[in-house]
Amino acid sequence: MTLSGDLLIGGAAVRGQGLGFHAWNATTGEPLGPEFASATAGQLARACELAAEAFERYSETTSSERAAFLDEIADRIVAIGDELIERACAETGLPRARIEGERTRTVNQLKMFADLVREGSWHDVRIDHALPERRPLPRPDLRLRRVALGPVAVFGASNFPLAFSVAGGDTASALAAGCPVVVKAHGAHPGTSELVGRAVRDAVDACGLPPAVFSLLFDAGFEVGTALVRHPAIQAVGFTGSRSGGLALRAVANAREMPIPVYAEMSSVNPVFALPAALAVRGEPMAQAYVESLTLGSGQFCTNPGLLFAVKGAAFDRFVEVASEALAAKPAGVMLTQGIASAYAQGIERLCGMPGVRVLARGKTAGSEPGWRAQAALLLVEASELIARPALAHEVFGPSSVIVACDSVEQMIALARLLEGQLTATLQIDAADHAAARPLLTALQRVAGRVLANAFPTGVEVADAMVHGGPFPATSDVRSTSVGTAAIERFLRPVCYQGLPQDLLPPVLRDENPSRAARRIDGRLQLPA
Amino acid sequence: MTLSGDLLIGGAAVRGQGLGFHAWNATTGEPLGPEFASATAGQLARACELAAEAFERYSETTSSERAAFLDEIADRIVAIGDELIERACAETGLPRARIEGERTRTVNQLKMFADLVREGSWHDVRIDHALPERRPLPRPDLRLRRVALGPVAVFGASNFPLAFSVAGGDTASALAAGCPVVVKAHGAHPGTSELVGRAVRDAVDACGLPPAVFSLLFDAGFEVGTALVRHPAIQAVGFTGSRSGGLALRAVANAREMPIPVYAEMSSVNPVFALPAALAVRGEPMAQAYVESLTLGSGQFCTNPGLLFAVKGAAFDRFVEVASEALAAKPAGVMLTQGIASAYAQGIERLCGMPGVRVLARGKTAGSEPGWRAQAALLLVEASELIARPALAHEVFGPSSVIVACDSVEQMIALARLLEGQLTATLQIDAADHAAARPLLTALQRVAGRVLANAFPTGVEVADAMVHGGPFPATSDVRSTSVGTAAIERFLRPVCYQGLPQDLLPPVLRDENPSRAARRIDGRLQLPA
Missing domain, CATH: 3.40.309.10 (Aldehyde Dehydrogenase; Chain A, domain 2)
Known part of the structure; x- marks a missing residue:
């Protein structure tokens, strides 16, 4: 596959109209082709607006549609083959065994979220049946589920060109939650980003999803990232990087009229x-x-x-x-x-x-x-x-x-x-x-x-019980983890449906529980038979 | 009980050294005694520092200790009797039946959180057992639980003198989570606040908890509230009030070096x-x-x-x-x-x-x-x-x-x-x-x-499936609810324990599961037998 250096906006490869830049071979110090080009403010706005349009349809995809999509991304990343490994090694200077391991981790992470989406407990369904005879007032029928927040901005990390970049943990958990994703690729590995980005785009197509579920932007500097966090369509931010970078994005988010969650993982000395x-x-x-x-x-x-x-x-x-x-x-x-x-x-x-x-x-x-x-x-x-x-x-x-x-x-x-x-x-x-x-x-x-x-902290297991987070300045939001299944919670919010007829309820809240999710019913947690 | 107009700081009644003020009878427009006095910056700092000291012990109380405490608060609010009802009616102009109903709601809310604490699923326990034979790398033993954030600032609301004030929903959910609470009473019902505050203080004593688990501050203006949100010991904020008030507190929180969650419920026209x-x-x-x-x-x-x-x-x-x-x-x-x-x-x-x-x-x-x-x-x-x-x-x-x-x-x-x-x-x-x-x-x-x-939105049921929250400007944090059992999640964060010996693990994470909480073990949710 020939790298083009193009952005992906709403499924289409588009030449960035901003500043050009290129990657470097970290091991040799030599420049690497091709020329990439930054997105302009207009191109960024288009990606965000298209993501907002895609949100309604994507957030209501069924669990099996969404899980199949995550599996498809995983398969297509594997299918890129050696080209991905070689490019990532060149751009990062990380050894081949590490990059191969990271690819496995990235793929397993996507599949883990696919399994989680199918399993369904992330919906956090709670049903309190009506109590029409209750005194002094009857209780209405109340049903809660978690729904997706909206389009998410994901920043690629320099140190995990696969596992925390274009289709890494933030993207996988946001897509699992039902959020479209706009990725700002890390400038140090744009080629790796383009290869993975195209795999995601092709998975979107193969699954018949709205193309703007995923966009990929390049940036020679900081303008695109800043504008992304500022854009009103963006409803949450996932970032892994330096303390100064995380604090800068947090300041941009703080200046928005509508507050949004910023999940910035920043700095830690891991005593x-x-x-x-x-x-x-x-x-x-x-x-x-x-x-x-x-x-x-x-x-x-x-x-x-x-x-x-x-x-x-x-x-x-x-x-x-x-x-x-x-x-x-x-x-x-x-x-x-x-x-x-x-x-x-x-x-x-x-x-x-x-x-x-x-x-x-x-x-x-x-x-x-x-x-x-x-x-x-x-x-x-x-x-x-x-x-x-x-x-x-x-x-x-x-x-x-x-x-x-x-x-x-x-x-x-x-x-x-x-x-x-x-x-x-x-x-x-x-x-x-x-x-x-x-x-x-x-x-x-x-x-x-x-x-x-009795271990050392390097090596973060991707599992239900993992927490990759912590108090400031380790992260900007102590309530969350960016690794493991609990990462999906970052991109969800609860909605209560009161007194709705069965046919208007979202399927997961209907009496028959078609997706067989665990649900809390009248105060008791119930597992599917 | 004679109202004193005193603050409660770390269990002690202390005269505020700031500006004086008094309540008004909303129905007659006449002033109501006694004279209350605002806390000074020093008094506020003392309440926050004591709360931080009390946090360690309080956050590790057992489920039954904490549940008994919440029940005790409920009983002591009821025991205040008619004095509470009369004072609240006078200060708010709300009719007696409404205030009596609100007291029932407040008490039931405390008891609901007591039951939730006992039930234990809020710990969100996840256990991934070690896989020593896994290739290429073994998996370590990983165990996750949710722990309390730290001291919480709660702002009394004008329109719910009991259910969203001193011992209302924010306080109940924060105490249930294991967080000490510093309340800034609403200036419109200080007498009601003092009565309830003393009931909480007495419950702290009766349960043998650290006195600084609860403090109550008065304020004639906005200085105490602002300084409270700014104080480094405070780890989260619960507020119900106007859009301008909520936005002002959010701006104060945004200016902190360490970001903290601000749960401000602000304005809604409820179409x-x-x-x-x-x-x-x-x-x-x-x-x-x-x-x-x-x-x-x-x-x-x-x-x-x-x-x-x-x-x-x-x-x-x-x-x-x-x-x-x-x-x-x-x-x-x-x-x-x-x-x-x-x-x-x-x-x-x-x-x-x-x-x-x-x-x-x-x-x-x-x-x-x-x-x-x-x-x-x-x-x-x-x-x-x-x-x-x-x-x-x-x-x-x-x-x-x-x-x-x-x-x-x-x-x-x-x-x-x-x-x-x-x-x-x-x-x-x-x-x-x-x-x-x-x-x-x-x-x-x-x-x-x-x-x-087919109902009207007034009347918010306190239940598992309730959501009292929503996108900005309804609230400042769309991920949360301030009513119902899910409100506890606002004051929790996840911690992972990797490879710890059984005797060092928190009891809820030990193999024997002494508190009989539901737990997710090796990917499968398991209910206690």
Whole structure:
């Protein structure tokens, strides 16, 4: 398939009339064809207006229609074949095995939402039958279901060119909910975006859905994204990216007359708490696993462990020694973009310049290797320094982490209470640590969306019970997750139907329950037979 | 019980150090003692900080502790007895039967949330067991529950001195979720607020909970409310009131560094669509019921039917005639406050002065009766005028409504698509109207949180399937309801626990399921045996 660099607006390939740009090969630092072109304000408005028109029909598709559509997208992404893998590898510098794994994840995510749509409990049906004899007033028949919000703006993420981009988690959950999607592709992987976008467009066609259920826009800068969040047809926003990017979009949304939900996943340092018994018993493998986790994908995961707390002593010293040695052996990893690579270099320089920061180890330098590369870094500070300088706990996106040397477990707990909001928080514990872990856990569940024991936070399972979210600044909306089946709730709202005759009720609310969804009837949850 | 006019901060009665004010008898227009005094910024900060301290313990109370607390509040509100009824009647001008009914509703609401807390499905437990053999990577054990957001600011509403004030729906659902509550009492019924506030405080004591689970603040102006929304300890806001008030609080929340959910229920004209067959078959009783609904409680319900659409013809003329006659017989109703009474008078004057508006009928004038009173009003406009002047469809809070004369059902449907967000939308239909009702219903479920057939929207049932919410400007957050069991979701967020040993897991997530909540296990919803 030849890449065209065209936008997809309401099913049609359209040449962007805005600024041109092209992709880069992250590993070689060379430009990649073809020329892409930004959408203009008019082109963006057209995509949004068409999405609003498509909404009515799409939001009332049956569960099987919508599920078949999600499955079709999955199949068509697989069918692109090696071209997708090669282009994504080139544009992101991520290794082939990672991109192949991410494709599997993306496809499974789409199929998971297809299954969820079929299963039906997401409708959250509640039926309270009429009580005509009730005194002093009769109760009317009341039936609740969740319906789609409307067109959703999805921003592609730099670090997940498939799983959090054009047909990634935000798109899959929005489409599952019944919302048309307008994607703003990430400028770092426009070719990957076009390939996936065309697969979605073809799935729309194959399923006979309104073409404007999906549009794909390119942008050389920030204008398209800003205008998208501002457009009155857009009813929700899904974003994964930097804190500054997320805050900027939130400010744009705040300035709208009609408020809309903005689901921005922004920044997290994912603190790890290595408790004394665990550190004594398995400090060495823990140090190895820690360095593997913090350098995975060149440290470009939202769940990268950027802070590790442990109590000083012999086991601590050994942990630091092993981790430093492991990190020093790490080659300079390829970064997603030149901008990310330089922001990382500056961030490390800033950290290293702060009083009390000790550089434990640096990874190998890039030397004369081409492309955008980053030298891993392992730093150490005393707990008292962290208390004095909270900026030490701000995210530096890339392969680095800060070990915080604590005087006691009590100090570790006190520090946990001071943390900003996080996507994850991790306990490394042995049986003898459980008593100390209890107050720590109480603190950490207030700070983070996911609390782990005896693992590292990179690797986010796509499942019913996953939460990829958390208090600000990890995300802009603590009530939600962007991974797992609960992600569909972000794009739904409840509607109550009072006293409607059966033939006017939406099928899922009718007495006969044709879609066999679980329903709460007169206060009791009932499963289909 | 002698009213003191004191604030309640962390369980203690404290004299407000800010501006003094007093209540008014709405029916006589005379001042009511005692003197109340506003909280200062320092007093407010203390209430918020204490609430934050109480949060940890309160949010981890067991279901039975929390349910017993809610039941205790209900019992203590009943135990206040006639003093509460008399004070509320005096402060609001609402009749005794209404206030007694509202007390029953308030008490039942608290008990409903107690039952919900015991039942446990609100935890939304999801368990995905570990799959250690899975390839290429094992799946860890993942368990999700919903936890409380943190301290919640609740604003008392003028028009529901019990059911949407100190221990009303927002407070009940926030306490049920595990959130401490700081109430800003409505300045129009401070005595009622103090009585209920003391009942809540005594329930806190009786249940052995941290005293700062509940605080009550007074305010002569807007400073306390503004500072409350701005305070960093506050994690969510519940508000019922005017559009300008809700928008002001939203602007304050938007200016915070940490975004928080603001649940502001603001304004709605609750359109009614009287379809031709229904109008022909039962236009006369419909007209009577319409006038009863729009003048109920002097028209001071959020769900007051402020717009009615019908197609011109003989049945329409008869409907207008009967409605006009019924409205003309209505006495001038007592309004909640002088401010609301004069805003209503100005709003009607504004409407009547708009081109194309015909005054069909006015209710009786207040004459020499004391207190704050409002003269009911029934107006008529042509559909074309409404299209030209959307301000005709803006809420005028009080006993008025505008009948919109349509040329056809098609025009009615077109108008439905142009409406702003609403709490409710109503269909009046006969069997012969179903075909026309279908596209109308499609439009209305996008506009409103609740769609009714063959009833009037005043009277909001407290039930599982109720939605009291809707798109902007009906509310500031379309994803939620402020009435019914789903209101608890506003104050919860999901947390995932990965790989935690059983003894560190919160009880509801342990294998043995001690609270017998419904849980989704490995993708299948399971009810307790």
